[in-house]
Amino acid sequence: MKKWISVLLIPMLLAGMMVGCKQPDDASAKPGEVTLTDQDLTPAAPTADNCRVFYEIFVGSFSDSNGDGIGDLRGIINRMDYLNDGDDASGRSLGVEGIWLTPIFRSRSYHKYDVDDYYAIDPSFGTMDDLKELISLCHQRNVKLILDLPINHTGSLNQWFSSFTVAHRQGLSSDPYYDFYSWCPAGETAPAGRTFAPLSGTDDRYECNFDSGMPELNFDSEAVRQAVLDVGKFYLDLGVDGFRFDAAKYVYFGDHADSTSFWSWYVRELKKIKPDLYTVAEVWDSDGVTDLYFPAVNCFDFTVSQAEGLIAQAAQKGDVNRYTAYVDQYLATVAPMNQDAMLVPFLANHDNDRAAGYLPSLNYFAQMAANLLILGPGSPFVYYGEELGMRGSRGGSNTDANRRLAMVWGDGDTVADPTGATYDKKNRADAPAAEQLQNANSLYTYYKKLIMIRKANPEIARGDYTALALKDTKVGGFISKWNGSQVCVLHNTTGSEAVFDLRTIGLAAFTRISASVGKGEASLDGTSLTIPAQTSVVLR
Template sequence: MMLTLTSCNSNALKGEKAIKINYIEQEEVPGVFYEIFVGGFSDSNEDGTGDLKGIINRIDYLNDGDPLNGKSLGVEGIWLMPIMQAGSYHKYDVIDYYSIDLNYGTMEDFEQLISVCDTNGIDIIIDLVLNHTSEYNRWFLDLKKAIKEGDIDNKYMDWYCITTDSSKGWHNLAIDPNGVQYYYEGNFSPSMPELNMENQEVLDEIENIVKFWLDKGVKGFRLDAVKYVYLGNDTKNIEFWKWFASICKKYDDDVFLVGENWSNTTSIYEYYEALDCFDFDMSGSGGDVALTVNGIFNLNDYVRNICRYKENVEKSNPDAVLKPFISNHDMDRSAGYLSVKEHRMHMAANLYMLTSGNPFIYYGEEIGMYGSRATSSTDANRRLAMLWGDEDTVQDPPGTTFPAERQINGTVKQQVKQSNSLYTYYKKLIALRKANPEIALGDYVPLKFEGYNLFGGFLVEYESITKGVFHNLSDEPITIDLSEYTDISFKEISGFIGQGKARLNGNTLALDGLTSVILK
C-alpha cells in the first residue's frame, strides 16, 4: 500500500516514509465523521456494555488532538447513536430526553466527553429521535392514565397521535370510563408511539430539548426518520424540518444537522431545502459505490452521478453540505460485500471519501468488521462489539447471532501495527483528504473517458485552484494522456493512495492498479 502527499510544510504522519502534507488551515472545511453505537464501542466498567467513559478512554484512537501526526485515525466529528434513557438496547425509544441512559453513564460523563473532544478538535453530534417516544415515556404514561380516568382536559391528551377510529389500524391505547377504545399511531413499533407535531406544546418541548443539548456542547443532531413526522406527507415534513432548523439556529447559527431520509434521490433533493441528508444512493451492497468498485457499474457513470447529485442538491440548497457514506447501523457491514483481501474495501473508501462534504465512517469499518442480518432478522448483528483485541470487555448487544469466527480481518490491536492494514489505509486516506480541502469544498466537473470502465475522475475547482481526482479500479496499470479529456494542464501530483504509484509526465498520467491520485 502506498500513500504519498507532496507539497511544502509539515512532516505530518511522522514515522511514515515519503509523506509530506501541506495542510491548509480552514475552519470551515467539512471533516470526516465517525458513527458510534455507544453500547458496542468500549466498556469502561466491565459490565459488558459500552459507555461514554469507554469512548473517552479511546478518544486518542479517533483523534489525539494532532490528526496529521499519524498516531490516530484523524476523524474530526463523532455521531453518537441515541444516548438518552430508553427502553431498548438501541435506544431509539426515548423515555427521558434530558438524561443519559443508565447503561451508558452519567451526565457528568457526557460533559467530560464533550470537554475531551473539544480539546482534541472533535465535534460531537447526537442522535435525536423526535417522531416517536418510548411507550414508557412519562408523557405517554400520563396520556394513558388520563384516558382511563376520563380526564379529557389533561394536556397530554393532545401530545400523541391518537384516535377512537378503529379503521385506521392503529394500536390499542386505553379505554375510557364510557367504554370508548382509544388507539395510537406507532409507525415503527407498538412500543414507539408517534408525537403530535400539530400541538404547539410539543413543539415548545422540542425547542427546550434542542436548547438543553446545545447548551451541553453538542454541535448538532442526526435526525431520525425525517420522512415519518407526517407519514406520507413530504410537504408537511419539509415544513416541520425547516421550523426545526430555524429553532436550532436561534441557539447556534452554525448548528450541524443531518437527516435520515432513506429514499430516492428526488425525495432527498426536496428535503435538502430544510436540512442536509445522508447520501443513501452511495451506500449498501446495492449502492453506487459498491456496484462501481465491484465492476457492475461503469466508473464514469459513478463520477457523473456524484457530480449530478451535488449539482441538484445545491439547486435545492446552495449552502448544503453532502453526507456520503457506505454503511451504517441499519445496514449489513460493508466488509461483507467489499472484499478487504482484494482491496475493494480500500477503493470504496477512496470513492466516497474523496468527494464533497462530510464523509461518515461506521465504527469498525476501518478494520473491516463483518456483521449482517442474514436470516436472523436482527439489526443487533450490524451493531457488534468493536474488535479492539485487548482487554476491553465490551460485548455484542442482546439478540446477536453473528458467528465470531467470521471476523477474519483482524482487530485494532493487530492492525495499528501493520503498515498495510485497512486501519492504516483509512488513517492515510483521511490525511490525504485533509491535505486537499478543495475536494470537500469545491465545484465538480465530471470528465468522460470513453472506452474505459474502470478508470475515471473529475475536476474540482475551488477559488483559484483546480485539482483532478482520478481512480484506477482495475488490477492493471494505465497510462493516459489527460490533455485529450480536459484543457487543464496539471503541474504536479498532490498525492496518491492505493496498491501502487502514480507518475505524471507533462499531462500524461501513469496510474497503477487499485490506486487513486490527486493532481494539481
C-alpha cells in the same frame, strides 16, 4: 512547488502504503528518517465548516469502561486518541472530524431509539457529566459531536406517554398531554397504511408504525413542537454541535409536505442558537424523496450506500464515471435548495449489513470504496469498525444486533455484543484494532492515510465539483475548485493500469501528483499519467 513531506512521526504508516518511498534529495533529511515524496500529507489549516469525515458510534457496542460489557461514554473518552488525537499531522490517529453517537438518552432497549427520558443519559452509558467531558474533549481536538435525536416516536415508558394515557383514561381533553401523541378515537377508521394499537384502559388507539413500544408524537400539537425544541436547545446549550434526525420522513407518516415543513421550522429554530449547526436527516428513500427534504435539512445519501449502491458498484471494478456523473448531478440539484447543502455519503450504518461482507479488503474492494467515499465532496460517514474491515450482517437469524457487534479492539476491552447477536465470533474483522494500528498495510492505516490526504487537499471536500467525462474508460474522477485553487481526483478501480496524456483529457493545468493511494503508485512523466490498477491519484 513540490513538497517533501518529512514523516519521521509515522514510519509505519508509510512503509507499506505502496507510495513512493524514494530516497529524498532533500539535504535536510536526517539519517533514519523516512521521507515520502510526491505526497501531500500536511494538513491545511483546520476549517470551521461542516465538510467533515464523521464516525458513527453505536454507543453500546464501542468501548466499555467499567467491565459491564456495555459500551459507554467513558469508553469513548478513553478511545479519543484512536479517533482523533488532536494533531492532524501526527499520523497516529484515524483523524475523524466528527462523531455521531447513536441515542444516549434513557431507554430500556439496547439500541435506545425508544427514548423514555430525553433529559437523562441512560445509566448504562454514563452521566451528563460524562457527556460534557466528551464534548469538551472533542472541541479541544476540532471534532464535532452530534447526537442522534429520535423524536418521531418516544418509548412507551416515557412520562409524556404516561400522561397522555392518563388523560385519555380520564377523558380530559383539555389536558395538555391529551393530544401529545397521534391517536385515533374509538369508532373511527384509522388512516390507511398507518399502524395503530389499543391504548390500554381506553377505547382509543395510538399511532405506532415501528413498534407498539414506540408511540408516535403528534406534531400538530404546539406543546409537542415546543417540547422537542426544548430538547434540542438543551443539548445545544450543553455544547453539542448538531444532530442526526432519526426517521425524519415519518414525522407526518406518508406526508412529505408536512414533514419537511416541520423540519424547516425545527432547524430554523435551532440555528437561532447555533448558526453553524450540523444536521443530517435519515430519510431512507430515493433521491426524489430526499430532494424534498433538502431545503430544510441535509439528508444521508442512501443511493450511494450499501451493496447495490453506487460506491460499492464502482469500487468492484465498475465504472467510476457513473458515480462521479451522479455526484455532479446530485450536487447541482441540492445546492440551490439550501446554503448548507452537501453530499453526506456512507457505505453502511447500524441498520445495514456491514460493507466488508461485499467489499472485502483482500481483493481491494474495501480500499477502493474508501477512496470513493473519503476522497470526495461533502461529509462522508464511516461506521465504527468499517476501518477494520469489520463484518456483521442480519443473515438467517434476521437480527439487527449482528450489524452492531462489539468493536474488535483486541486489547482487552470488555465491550460485548448486544443481546440477540448470533454472528460467528471468529473472523470478525481483518484483524483487531490493536494489530492493525501496528501494521502499515492494514485497512485501518489505509483509512488514516486517506483522511490525511483529504485534509491536505481541502478542495476535495468543499470545492466546486465537476465530474470528468472520460471516454472509453471506466476510470473516472472530478475537478474541484475552492478558494482560488483546484485539485483533480482520478480513481482507477479497474484491474488494469490506465495511461493518459493529461493534455488530451483536458487536464493540462495539473502538473504534479499530490497523493497516490491504492494498490499501486501513480506516476506522472511530463504530461503522461500512469494510474495502476485499483489506485487513485490526487493531482494539483
